[in-house]
Amino acid sequence: MINQQIFVLKFTLKWLLMAVLVGLAIGSASAFFLVSLDWTTHFRENHPWLIWFLPLGGLAVGAIYHYFGQDVAKGNNQLIEEIQHPEKTIPFKMMPLILLTTLLTHLVGGSAGREGTAVQMGGAIADFFTKPLKFNDLDRKILLMMGISAGFASVFGTPLAGTIFALEVAFIGKVRYEAILPSLFSALAADYTCQVIWQVGHTQYGISAVPHLTIPTILWAMLAGILFGLVGMLFAKSTHFWSNLFKSKITYPPLRPVVGGVLLAILFFAVGTSKYNGLGVPVIVESFSEKLPFYDFLAKIFFTSLTLGSGFKGGEVTPLFYIGATMGNALTNFIPLPIALLAGMGFVGVFAGASNTPIACTLMGIELFGADAAIYLALACVMAYAFSGHAGIYSAQKIAVKKYQEPDETFL
Amino acid sequence: MINQQIFVLKFTLKWLLMAVLVGLAIGSASAFFLVSLDWTTHFRENHPWLIWFLPLGGLAVGAIYHYFGQDVAKGNNQLIEEIQHPEKTIPFKMMPLILLTTLLTHLVGGSAGREGTAVQMGGAIADFFTKPLKFNDLDRKILLMMGISAGFASVFGTPLAGTIFALEVAFIGKVRYEAILPSLFSALAADYTCQVIWQVGHTQYGISAVPHLTIPTILWAMLAGILFGLVGMLFAKSTHFWSNLFKSKITYPPLRPVVGGVLLAILFFAVGTSKYNGLGVPVIVESFSEKLPFYDFLAKIFFTSLTLGSGFKGGEVTPLFYIGATMGNALTNFIPLPIALLAGMGFVGVFAGASNTPIACTLMGIELFGADAAIYLALACVMAYAFSGHAGIYSAQKIAVKKYQEPDETFL
Secondary structure, three states: OHHHHHHHHHHHHHHHHHHHHHHHHHHHHHHHHHHHHHHHHHHHHHOHHHHHHHHHHHHHHHHHHHHHOHHHOOOHHHHHHHHHOOOOOOOOOHHHHHHHHHHHHHHOOOOOEOHHHHHHHHHHHHHOOOOOOOOOHHHHHHHHHHHHHHHHHHHHOOHHHHHHHHHHOOEEOEEEOOOHHHHHHHHHHHHHHHHHHOOOOOOOOOOOOOOOOOHHHHHHHHHHHHHHHHHHHHHHHHHHHHHHHHHHHOOOOOHHHHHHHHHHHHHHHHHOOOOOOOOOHHHHHHHOOOOOOOOHHHHHHHHHHHHHHOOOOOEOHHHHHHHHHHHHHHHOOOOOOOHHHHHHHHHHHHHHHHHOOHHHHHHHHHHHHOHHHHHHHHHHHHHHHHHOOOOOOOOOOEEOOOOOOOOOOOOO | OHHHHHHHHHHHHHHHHHHHHHHHHHHHHHHHHHHHHHHHHHHHHHOHHHHHHHHHHHHHHHHHHHHHOHHHOOOHHHHHHHHHOOOOOOOOOHHHHHHHHHHHHHHOOOOOEOHHHHHHHHHHHHHOOOOOOOOOHHHHHHHHHHHHHHHHHHHHOOHHHHHHHHHHOOEEOEEEOOOHHHHHHHHHHHHHHHHHHOOOOOOOOOOOOOOOOOHHHHHHHHHHHHHHHHHHHHHHHHHHHHHHHHHHHOOOOOHHHHHHHHHHHHHHHHHOOOOOOOOOHHHHHHOOOOOOOOOHHHHHHHHHHHHHHOOOOOEOHHHHHHHHHHHHHHHOOOOOOOHHHHHHHHHHHHHHHHHOOHHHHHHHHHHHHOHHHHHHHHHHHHHHHHHOOOOOOOOOOEEOOOOOOOOOOOOO
């Protein structure tokens, strides 16, 4: 019996040490990424003509991956596959390549996010330790989950969401606890490194008034959750649509984001606003308090799916926050819930639907908006998860438990 | 594609309807149980001589189960086994029997809880619908999880914890999402029924000051979590110890709680205080603000394991809250964290360790104490989970992912 505890203590100390190493590295990378992304975003906002460089930026991004990064081009899906079936160490260059091309995408005004970048940097940095430390397959799985957790936690400032996201993302419909302790450690270490050591903070959101749970508010929240799920599915399908279209029509990969860039530049110019460029954090913040045009979420789906589908780089998640928050904002037209609550529910709900990670997203909502809204956030995330279908933004996800059919009878 | 959504909508409406039915019934049962438990507890407190009826009460509890309840005597474990491998409908009498014997146990001053009772009432009520509605095995699994979720949620006023607890409790080391939507619905319906319709509320706890996360506070929280896990294990082992001892020494089952009752009556009289009788809610509340004797948690482990191990009825969870909160209180002797924070961490941490449900317990902590303490609560629950071994309070739990060995390589 005491042997068990000594074994666990060794396990704990080993992963605590790894978490400090991995967390310091990934938290620092996230801090650098967030600061440079901030600088890039401001620079682009002050030089709106940069959108005309979208085709050139696209060429650079496309060429970089075509000539130097074919073995890391699958990005998040590559990490997910390695967690499912460990085969090949992630090349370390995944980290500089995704960092550089994400910044390029944002510099020229592409509509993209940052979590994919942080997660890929995290995975590449974590897996870097596999060979020198001679880790076996199980250790490597744990290490990769630590990397994902650390990247996610530090880029959003949400360590609990990062912890569970890493355990939840590889399979649809289940969470396994191999890495629960290492994942929590690395999330904390990376978040601490980013926020405390490097003093790089995160946007604060607030849901001031949360109505008491009544039967009508619960039913409205369920309806909102269903709609968030459908929109999460629409986003995933749009991205896959553009991606398939460009792949089938343009055989030379570096040309795809060039064509995408031409289209994007013309359309951004035509809409005459920069609110759909980049991360769109100011719009997300506004959506918690001011009434916005109802079509904002549709425009953001269009621009982001075109940006990413044509081959630009970056994450999907901040645009999903944008889409969800502005959609929640739009839903106040007929759903009688407070604007901030619906924006917050959409923020995590659309992401939960598109990524199939309802528990991580509920925890993220609680970490960002507080526990008062917890039930509403959970309803949004779980309903969105149920209604978003099986094909989310991560095509490598495997289905462990189906959402709408009899799951197989082997319950273990 | 639209077909999918229609399927999900049917699934959702079916389980929403079931959740309303099941939630109304279970929430009402919990409300009645909580009110009668309250009455019983007050009556016992005003008539301290009732502890001398422990042997007689024990005889009644033992005889009731021996002559009328052998097929429902396994209680929570029976529900867990049916979720793992559905075989036999839970006899409805599980509900009145556990209700009656729990109240009897509390009337004569046994040290026991209420979650086992609520969960068993929930399971029995939910499974009651299986036959008339001709549910298949998968439906039945979902129904049983709904019952557990509803019972847990309504007896503690924590719907999110109830939702996840039901998904987490049958297997150690994983959560599967078959029932995530039905479980959330029934938790909300039962909690609403108990709190809003019947106006039966719950004790409020508060953690007023949560220190900023620093490296020392994180390390102290980890250490506390380890200790909570070891104490959770000690509790489970003590209960099994008494249970095995009584079973091996006394062949006639109704006699076991009689002998246990004699021992308990003498020992309760000897310690000369009623603070270890019953649920002990006032002591739990005190432990958040006042310094208590350091040995309180050891005494509560002793009295509760003897009460339940000798055959009295009731849950383990509120005593585990008591044990954890008073232990957290005691840890302030050498861990420099605020008393309310350590009490709250122990409250959920010891339970997480003993029940192997770290995510449900983290959510419970957030629901009861707010999101500010979320990281500390998660550290307590996850560390306690890691250090509590594989033999928790529910002997029927199966191990899906081991805590301290190489898990099997089949990751699915």
